[in-house]
Amino acid sequence: MISFDFKYFKPSSVAETIEAYNGVHEQGEKALFISGGTEFITFARTNKIYTDAIIDSKGIPECNVLEMRDDNLVIGAAVSLNKITNSNLFPFLGATVKQIADHTSRNKITIGGNINSELIYKESILPLLLVDAKVKLAKGNDERAVLLNSVFNRKLNLSSGELLLQIIIDSSNIDLPYISLKRTKFSKVGYPVVSVAAILKDNRLRVAFSGVCGYPFRSDKIENIVNDSTIPVVNRIDQVMDNLPSSIVDDLQGSREYRAFVLKNVLLDVMEEMEMGE
C-alpha cells in the first residue's frame, strides 16, 4: 500500500499538462510526471519517493504517437515497450526493449519512463544514443527538439517542470546492421549484469553500455579503440576495460570482477558478430 496521498491529473493536451504542473507548483507543492507509472508505484510503496501530485502523460496525444512522419520515426514518451517491438518500425530498438523486464510488464512500462528511470539501467536509451536520436521536450509554452546526446549525461537532464514528449529518429539510421546483447544473473528476465548494443554506420562500430557503470553510456574513446583494426581484438577489449568512464558496478546482481568477465565476453561476441576483426 502507498502510505501517502497525492492528487492525480490526467491532462489531454500539453497546455493542460503545463497548467496542471504550474497549479501544483504555485501552491508550493511537488508534482511528478508519470508515463507507465510502474516505477512511481513501486518507489512510492517503498517510500523511496514522495510527491503531492502526479501528472499522467498517457492522455496527451503527442505522447502516444508511434509513426513515420516524412523522414523521421516519431515515438511518444508514453508508448509502451511492447508497442514499439510489435510495430517493427525500428527493429534495433524493438529488439533491445524486448529484453527489458517481462512481457506483461512491457505492456505498461513506457519508453519515456524507462529513459527517465531513477534506476541505473535505462536500457532503451542504448539504441537511441547510437542513432543520434533527437528528443522533443516541453516546458511552459516552449517546445524544443534537441540531440539526445546533448542532454543525456548519465541521465536525461530535464529542468524542473520539463516533460519529455517524443523521441525522433532519422529514417536513414533505422535499418543499419545491429546487435543487442544482454546478460543477466540467472533467468532470462532480470536487470542486466551487462547490456551492450552496437550498430555499424559508415563502416564504424558504435557501441553503448548499460549495467557496467552506474549509468548507461556511449564513449568516443571506446569507439576509437574498438574501431582500431591495427590492434588484435583481444587487446582492443583489454583497452576498453582500461578506458571505461568510471568504475564497474559492484552489487548483488554481480561483483565487479564478474561484470568485467562478462563484459569482456560480450564484447568479443559483439566484435565477432559485427566482423570487427583485424
Place this chain on the structure above:
Amino acid sequence: MNRHNGTSKAFIHLHVNGETKEVGVRNADTLLSTLREKLGLTGAKRSCENGDCGACTVLVNGEPSHSCLSLAVEVVNLPITTIEGLLDSPVREAFVDKWAIQCGFCTPGFIVNCHALLTNHPDANEEIVEEWLQSNICRCTGYQEIKEVIHSLLGSNNHSIKKTHPGLSK
C-alpha cells in the same frame, strides 16, 4: 482534464468483467487493492507487489497487466477482465485436465495470461509462448503442465476463447 477535483480521493467508474462499478478510491490505491478490497474480486492475488511474479495479472483492454503496478485511477474507462470474468474460458478447464495446479496461488494469474496469449496468438510458436509465460512465477514449479495447457489449445480454433472475454473493446 481528469483532475478528480485536485483531491487525493475520488469516486470512479471501473468497467470490470462487463459491468460498470462505482467505487471510492484514494488516488494512491492500486488496481489490485481496489479489486480485492473494494470490489470483492479476490482472484487476482497479492504477492510481490513489484511486477515480478504475475500473481496479480488481469486484462486491461485485453492485454495482460500486473494490477499491482496500476493505480485504479489510471484505468478508468478501460475494460478490465479478472479471473472471475473468465469462468467459461477453456483455459480454466484445461488447467484442471492437465493437472496444471498444485497449491493454486499462481493459477489465476497464469490462466488470465494464458487466455490473453491464446486470444492474441491462436497459433503462437514456442518463442512467443516462452516470452509470455516468463511473466508468471509458479512457486510449485508446475511449468511443464502449464505449457501442456497452452499446447493443448494452440491452433485448436477454439472460438470460445474470444467469446469469453467480457468487457473487451477490441
